Amino acid sequence: MRQLPVVRLVCCAGRGYPAGLPWHCAIKMVLIRQKTAQISLALLASVALLAPAQGNAQRLSRAVQNILDQAQSIEARFAQASDAEQQEAALSEMEKLIAQCSDVRGCQVQSLTPVYRRMLQPKGQAEGVQANEDALDEGDEDEDPINFTGQSVPDAAGADALLDERNKRFVQMVQFNPAVQEGIRRWLTDMRPALMESYVNYQYLRPHMAPAFQRAGLPEALLFGIMAKESNGKVHVSSRAGASGPLQFMPATGRRFGLGPDGTGFDTRFDARMSAEAAAAYLLERYEQLNGNIELSLAAYNGGEGRALRIYNQSGGRSFWDISVYNQFPGETRDYVPMVIAAAWLYLHPSEYGLRFPRTWGAGRVSQIQLKRATSINELTICLGNARGSNGYQRALRNLNPRYRINDPLPEGTTLTVTNTIASLYNRYCVTGKRAETTRQLMMSSVNGALVHGSTTPVGEVRVSELTPTNAPSQATPQRASAPAASTAPARNRTQQRQQRTRTHRVARGETLNAIARRYQCSVQQLASANNIRAPRYAIQPGQTLRLTGCRK
Numbered sequence: 052m053r054q055l056p057v058v059r060l061v062c063c064a065g066r067g068y069p070a071g072l073p074w075h076c077a078i079k080m081v082l083i084r085q086k087t088a089q090i091s092l093a094l095l096a097s098v099a100l101l102a103p104a105q106g107n108a109q110r111l112s113r114a115v116q117n118i119l120d121q122a123q124s125i126e127a128r129f130a131q132a133s134d135a136e137q138q139e140a141a142l143s144e145m146e147k148l149i150a151q152c153s154d155v156r157g158c159q160v161q162s163l164t165p166v167y168r169r170m171l172q173p174k175g176q177a178e179g180v181q182a183n184e185d186a187l188d189e190g191d192e193d194e195d196p197i198n199f200t201g202q203s204v205p206d207a208a209g210a211d212a213l214l215d216e217r218n219k220r221f222v223q224m225v226q227f228n229p230a231v232q233e234g235i236r237r238w239l240t241d242m243r244p245a246l247m248e249s250y251v252n253y254q255y256l257r258p259h260m261a262p263a264f265q266r267a268g269l270p271e272a273l274l275f276g277i278m279a280k281e282s283n284g285k286v287h288v289s290s291r292a293g294a295s296g297p298l299q300f301m302p303a304t305g306r307r308f309g310l311g312p313d314g315t316g317f318d319t320r321f322d323a324r325m326s327a328e329a330a331a332a333y334l335l336e337r338y339e340q341l342n343g344n345i346e347l348s349l350a351a352y353n354g355g356e357g358r359a360l361r362i363y364n365q366s367g368g369r370s371f372w373d374i375s376v377y378n379q380f381p382g383e384t385r386d387y388v389p390m391v392i393a394a395a396w397l398y399l400h401p402s403e404y405g406l407r408f409p410r411t412w413g414a415g416r417v418s419q420i421q422l423k424r425a426t427s428i429n430e431l432t433i434c435l436g437n438a439r440g441s442n443g444y445q446r447a448l449r450n451l452n453p454r455y456r457i458n459d460p461l462p463e464g465t466t467l468t469v470t471n472t473i474a475s476l477y478n479r480y481c482v483t484g485k486r487a488e489t490t491r492q493l494m495m496s497s498v499n500g501a502l503v504h505g506s507t508t509p510v511g512e513v514r515v516s517e518l519t520p521t522n523a524p525s526q527a528t529p530q531r532a533s534a535p536a537a538s539t540a541p542a543r544n545r546t547q548q549r550q551q552r553t554r555t556h557r558v559a560r561g562e563t564l565n566a567i568a569r570r571y572q573c574s575v576q577q578l579a580s581a582n583n584i585r586a587p588r589y590a591i592q593p594g595q596t597l598r599l600t601g602c603r604k
Contacts, residue, residue: 115158119162125148126141228389234393235404237393238394247408249275249278249283251411251446253275255450256278259323260297264330267334270395279394281294281297282297284450287453297323297326298327300320302320308328337351337356341359341363346370353388354380354381363376371388409440410438410441413472414447417468419469422463423463425461425462429457430491431481432444432448434490435477435481436476447470447473452468495569554602558594561593562593577601
């Protein structure tokens with residue numbers, strides 16, 4: 052039976068049938084009433100179902116609002132703090148609140164980061180800090196956000212596998228290859244500390260290294276895997292075979308790809324940015340040579356491209372895991388390939404293995420500072436302190452500024468690459484104030500200051516015989532007192548002249564000009580000038596003989 056529309060029903064009702072409607076109109080009204088009842092029941096059911104959800108949403112909304120209110124309260128207490136201890140307590144409370152926010156559904160950590168940054172920012176940002184606060188607004192989605200949870204993998208890691216069409220093969224290789232599975236097991240057991248260290252170091256280096264791989268179309272995870280196995284992210288590492296830098300280039304290979312001594316005494320293999328660019332170019336060359344074979348390209352990176360190409364050609368293009376191919380590589384390379392792939396896989400899929408990478412509080416936010424007083428990386432390491440649960444900033448400072456060693460004197464005005472967090476801490480603690488002065492005192496201290504030279508008197512004590520009262524008459528006659536002075540003065544002068552002519556120091560391994568200057572109580576500039584040593588590096592070599600001109604000891 053055809054159903055009539057409501058308009059038709061109205062027409063029927065308007066034709067003068069007060070006592071009743073035509074059959075088709077009556078049926079239509081019944082149908083409409085039934086439909087209305089069904090809709091009403093459905094609406095009631097929907098309301099009943101939505102009520103708990105709305106209650107949960109309201110509770111979540113209240114929880115988020117409570118966190119935001121707490122953040123404002125903490126910031127207000129920080130602003131009103133009368134000393135550094137109260138400020139530190141407020142910062143610690145803010146860090147806990149951020150961690151709490153990450154566990155509450157609907158709470159956006161990005162909404163708290165501006166508050167946290169304002170608290171870190173010292174009053175009157177120094178001119179030497181080049182950080183652009185506008186670039187750190189919560190709406191900035193292009194940059195890597197501060198990783199407060201310590202669990203997320205950067206989006207720039209790309210796909211879940213390596214190299215476009217080979218994604219599925221790579222996934223299968225990881226999931227079903229016992230050698231790679233063994234590598235994952237090793238990274239998660241005895242080598243877990245090395246993996247954690249590699250991750251932290253890489254987060255500071257990532258803005259300088261990852262772009263090279265991204266431009267080359269290579270996955271960032273592969274970069275992390277290579278770096279973790281080669282150096283644990285330590286820029287200054289060198290092997291007994293002669294490989295150097297975060298990605299361990301040999302001298303000859305480095306020269307082919309633009310790395311090596313730059314004429315200033317610095318080897319650019321230690322430069323993270325240049326090393327990443329060279330590694331990307333090297334891998335692209337190997338991929339082309341070896342028909343895009345991931346394992347053989349990694350084997351070439353570790354065991355030599357000549358050997359890898361020869362084995363590939365002789366085997367007719369067989370897989371790295373073919374026993375006839377596998378056994379031709381040295382043991383180090385056979386271990387290297389699955390370990391790199393395993394580290395790359397863990398970088399992409401940490402949660403599958405219960406892996407929680409350390410927090411790296413703003414490591415990807417690059418800035419610069421211009422030193423307002425002479426210092427060294429070691430001195431900065433002390434005054435900067437450390438974030439809770441971290442080992443401090445010495446490794447980050449070294450990695451970001453590879454031209455300087457930890458005790459190299461850094462003159463006032465030197466520009467250092469840092470993060471925004473380090474820049475804020477520098478202006479707050481390392482320029483003036485109690486911590487800056489305490490750090491300077493620690494840097495000037497050495498064992499020589501505790502030693503007694505030419506006397507058995509304990510440090511800080513004076514013999515009674517050395518005290519001469521000003522009102523006591525002299526017991527010696529003028530003749531007897533003047534005779535020794537006349538006889539010893541020329542000898543003392545000759546000794547002093549001879550010492551001034553001949554005093555030198557032979558540089559031992561690990562010594563710096565700054566340490567030698569402190570030992571002999573003279574300035575670095577005096578020693579440098581007397582020995583034709585150029586600033587700002589003040590480079591010296593083991594076995595070098597230094598003239599101690601102007602030194603008091």
